[in-house]
Amino acid sequence: MSDTPTQICVAAIGGSYGVRGEVRLKSFCADPIAIEDYQPLVAENTGESYMITLTGTIKNGFTARLTGVETKEDADALRGVRLMTDQSRLPALPDDEYYYTDLIGLEVLDTGGNRLGTVKDVQNHGATDILEVLTSGSETALLPFTEAAVPTVDIASGRIIADPPDGIFP
Template identity: 60%
Template sequence: MPDELICVGALAGAFGVRGEVRLKSFCAEPEAIGTYSPLCTEDGDRQFTVTLTRPIGNGFAARVSGIETKEQADALKGLKLFAPRDRLPSLPDDEFYYTDLVGLPVSDTGGRVLGTVIAVQNHGAGDLLEIRPDGRETVLLPFTRENVPTVDLSKRAIVADPPEGLFE
């Protein structure tokens, strides 16, 4: 998966009137986003050299190649920025990129398949695995060691010990 793209940030519109943008970083160390430049769109069609200029509330002010006016910066509002996976640091055994978990089957500690991870979300209170059981609505499982004792990427498997009644 060396050419796989990982979402590392998003543009949040203009910052000022001289073409700077507001940049929200999704990196564990937010300022690291600047080291992964050039960044690209999800389809890989457009590339941007990104230079962080200063920290601001909820992110950074940044210069993006090809953007010189407030109107150009505003036109990119909401654009997600991606970096090739091979540019990102490798992680310790107990950490994962969200994209590694999407698509993995989830079984309970007894081996019963609970569903498949379709997304990893975080609404401010911690990570949640969004799991789709066969033919049912999705279930949000808090992604804690207590609820998810095993993630084995080499076997492409997740073992969960969900709270009683969550998958019934």
């Protein structure tokens, strides 16, 4: 097991806001303003560390100042950068909730114990989370992450028991 803390994406930079180095920030926290509690935040692509100060609210996010970001050009250069924090800084979740990173890599079995694949990614397109499962044939299947389709998640054992709707897996 690695001693490196698991990094969780808690925000993304949408680009500059104004001309004085502020950024548009999307918080992915359950309580969006809690983003300030998880500092310092680390840029996923460069590993650079930032302290943030929220300066206002805008549609779908906040305006913020980041340490070391002084100009509009500095802020524009960060457009699309995902900001990470150590999972250990985040609150513990109830038994029926999971961080996406905890699900990636879990083996997926059907209710009869047959291997369906491994969780490659978790996506959310609004209605529900979807598990992208890499099957043994190197294909991917999209499994709704609902209680009906995924009745059991056992993080400790590294597996998910699925009862997928017909037609999802070959």
